[in-house]
Amino acid sequence: MSQVALPRPAPVGDTLAMAGRALRLMLRDPATFVLAVFFPLILLLLITVSFAKIVYPGAGYDDYVDVSLPLFVLMGIAFASPFTAAATVTDLRDGFDARIRTMPVSALAPLAGRVLADTARSAITIAVVVVVGVPLGFRFTAGPWAAIGFLLLPLVFGLGLGFLGLLVAMRARDSETVVAVLNPLLLVCSFLSTGMVQRSDLPGWVQPIARVNPFSVVIEAMRALAHGGATTRPVIEALVWSGVLIVGCGVLAVRGYRTRSDRLAA
Amino acid sequence: MTAAVEADALVKTFGDIRALDGLSLRVEAGTILGLLGPNGAGKTTAINVLTTLLSPDAGRATVAGHDVVEQPALVRAAIGVTGQFAALDSGLTARENLVLFGRLMKLGRAEARRRAAELLERFTLTEAADQRTGTLSGGTRRRLDLAASITREPAVLFLDEPTTGLDPRSRLALWEAVRELRASGITILLTTQYLEEADELADRVTIIDRGRVVAEGTAEELKRRVGGAVCHIAVADAADRQLVSETLGTLGPVSVLPDGVSLPATGPETLVAVVRELDEARHAGLPIARIDDIGLRRPTLDDVFLALTGHPATPDAQADGEAAASDEAGRPARPTAEVAS
Numbered sequence A: 001m002s003q004v005a006l007p008r009p010a011p012v013g014d015t016l017a018m019a020g021r022a023l024r025l026m027l028r029d030p031a032t033f034v035l036a037v038f039f040p041l042i043l044l045l046l047i048t049v050s051f052a053k054i055v056y057p058g059a060g061y062d063d064y065v066d067v068s069l070p071l072f073v074l075m076g077i078a079f080a081s082p083f084t085a086a087a088t089v090t091d092l093r094d095g096f097d098a099r100i101r102t103m104p105v106s107a108l109a110p111l112a113g114r115v116l117a118d119t120a121r122s123a124i125t126i127a128v129v130v131v132v133g134v135p136l137g138f139r140f141t142a143g144p145w146a147a148i149g150f151l152l153l154p155l156v157f158g159l160g161l162g163f164l165g166l167l168v169a170m171r172a173r174d175s176e177t178v179v180a181v182l183n184p185l186l187l188v189c190s191f192l193s194t195g196m197v198q199r200s201d202l203p204g205w206v207q208p209i210a211r212v213n214p215f216s217v218v219i220e221a222m223r224a225l226a227h228g229g230a231t232t233r234p235v236i237e238a239l240v241w242s243g244v245l246i247v248g249c250g251v252l253a254v255r256g257y258r259t260r261s262d263r264l265a266a
Numbered sequence B: 001m002t003a004a005v006e007a008d009a010l011v012k013t014f015g016d017i018r019a020l021d022g023l024s025l026r027v028e029a030g031t032i033l034g035l036l037g038p039n040g041a042g043k044t045t046a047i048n049v050l051t052t053l054l055s056p057d058a059g060r061a062t063v064a065g066h067d068v069v070e071q072p073a074l075v076r077a078a079i080g081v082t083g084q085f086a087a088l089d090s091g092l093t094a095r096e097n098l099v100l101f102g103r104l105m106k107l108g109r110a111e112a113r114r115r116a117a118e119l120l121e122r123f124t125l126t127e128a129a130d131q132r133t134g135t136l137s138g139g140t141r142r143r144l145d146l147a148a149s150i151t152r153e154p155a156v157l158f159l160d161e162p163t164t165g166l167d168p169r170s171r172l173a174l175w176e177a178v179r180e181l182r183a184s185g186i187t188i189l190l191t192t193q194y195l196e197e198a199d200e201l202a203d204r205v206t207i208i209d210r211g212r213v214v215a216e217g218t219a220e221e222l223k224r225r226v227g228g229a230v231c232h233i234a235v236a237d238a239a240d241r242q243l244v245s246e247t248l249g250t251l252g253p254v255s256v257l258p259d260g261v262s263l264p265a266t267g268p269e270t271l272v273a274v275v276r277e278l279d280e281a282r283h284a285g286l287p288i289a290r291i292d293d294i295g296l297r298r299p300t301l302d303d304v305f306l307a308l309t310g311h312p313a314t315p316d317a318q319a320d321g322e323a324a325a326s327d328e329a330g331r332p333a334r335p336t337a338e339v340a341s
Helices: A009-026 A030-055 A059-092 A096-101 A109-136 A144-171 A175-191 A206-212 A214-227 A232-265 B041-052 B074-076 B094-104 B108-120 B137-148 B168-181 B193-199 B219-228 B238-247 B268-283 B299-310 B313-318 B321-325
Strands: B005-013 B017-028 B032-036 B058-063 B078-084 B156-160 B187-192 B204-209 B212-217 B230-234 B255-257 B260-264 B294-296
Touching: A009 A030, A009 A059, A009 B017, A009 B094, A009 B187, A030 A059, A030 A109, A030 B094, A030 B268, A059 A096, A059 A144, A059 A175, A059 A214, A059 A232, A096 A109, A109 A144, A144 A175, A175 A214, A175 B193, A206 A214, A214 A232, A214 B193, A232 B078, B005 B041, B005 B187, B017 B032, B017 B041, B017 B212, B032 B193, B041 B058, B041 B156, B041 B187, B058 B230, B074 B078, B078 B238, B094 B108, B094 B137, B108 B137, B137 B168, B168 B187, B168 B193, B187 B193, B193 B299, B204 B219, B212 B219, B212 B299, B219 B260, B219 B299, B230 B268, B238 B255, B238 B260, B238 B268, B260 B268, B268 B294, B294 B321
Parallel strands: B032 B187, B032 B204, B078 B156, B156 B187
Antiparallel strands: B005 B017, B005 B058, B204 B212, B230 B260, B230 B294, B255 B260
8 A cells, every 4th residue: 555644734835726726717717807807997987987077066087086996996896706705606516625625635725715816806906996096086195004005905805705705605505696695785885885975965864874884984994095084993994894794704604614515525 | 455444334324314324344455346336325425434524423434544533634645536526627727627636735836737747648638638627528527537536646546436427438448547546556445336337347346225235245256146157038028028938947947037037057058958948949839939139147246236135226227127138338327416415
């Protein structure tokens, strides 16, 4: 019998291998790429240019882009996340995960790899939207540290959204269900927020929703980080929301992942 | 000899179903054990327990010397698994799949790439190397799946119905690959519902039914348990079978089977006697039965299964008497779900 040495556990290496695989598939899958890159750009260009006059009478879209850009960053990140969740369900259902579980691979590497790949994709979205936003008139006026915070905050919040998606995925029967559940929720969060207009300009019944909507919270923190003003409180609020999503959904998603993969083996 | 796989009184229940009901088996190092049984016999559940995917409710098992419950990490490091469905990433190419599995088996980047190239060559997958796995044919995917399960040479390889649903040519190619793996010293436990496959590949065969072992031995031993050679007269029509059995009644105990009539044979002389008997009946002007074939045959594992369990191994043999006479090649892919999850 050939002797097999026990490979040293390598959770980081395993996660990187799984993330590399997920990224490769993402770059190959036009749907994900379109959602992560072109979708936010189209929103940025169309909505900024056409809504500017309504929201800021007398001002140009170069002023409005300072208001609207954070929402489109978030939407780009948010609407690509159901694809990750759906792919995770597919892996569970077609036996790919089961195979991984018969290998000396860290138990959480499949999920961690997905989340890591998701974060890389979010970074691409942030970079692309900001790079296109600058010629439209988007400016950072609160200093370099705040600008770095502006770029990192949606990354952290995106992590929370990623775990939310995974949590839904663990409860969903198949990948279509995941997308069908998440998309309406993300649409509500996107539009019943202060992302495009001031809260006072929203209809009365929407205002309380927009106030507690985590999208509004993160968007307002991003605006403060880009253009100054009271920064501490919105940023803390945004981080709290992100933390709640990451820890809450993360723990439940991991637990759901374990029970689900056990059940599928039965 | 040492056992590479040893299972002792494994029990696993799902609700009311006892998928494993005290299953014990043993695979000697360097050999192939065929785990044979119909759908729902508990084959996949047994594999899932032995590969650490499921914990048994009772009983214990060791694989490559490690307890599957106590030392799952050591077991996982020592095994390769090819499931019923080619569990590959359909979006990645064949090569990328192999590199990914190699890296997950801790081969290191460069070594994983080198090993992938070597396996593509060895399993004649070079043409498919840079195509996405989703576009490959079933047979090619299974070969790739097999290659993926040995990126790091395992001590024990589990193959769960490796050829279910494959066309005859792909099946032969996969059999060849399995034989080569055995020749390289890998212990193999393969499940199958094809009796021919166990006969072809396995050194020893364990027949299970409803979660327990009904027989164990080499294919030859099992056939001997059923008895010696028989003379088989293939007759399609039921009335004709009756007619033939009456005609041959003088030669010995005749059994009427779903696909014909058979009687114990001592050798070629039995064949001669049968032909003479049938010919004399014709000359005597008795009604003539339509006979498709007459021959001597050693008992098949189908006979063994029928004798041991009282029901045929193959569902279609049960449903349709003609099936036993039809060839393996024409057999359609069957649903492969083992136990409802």
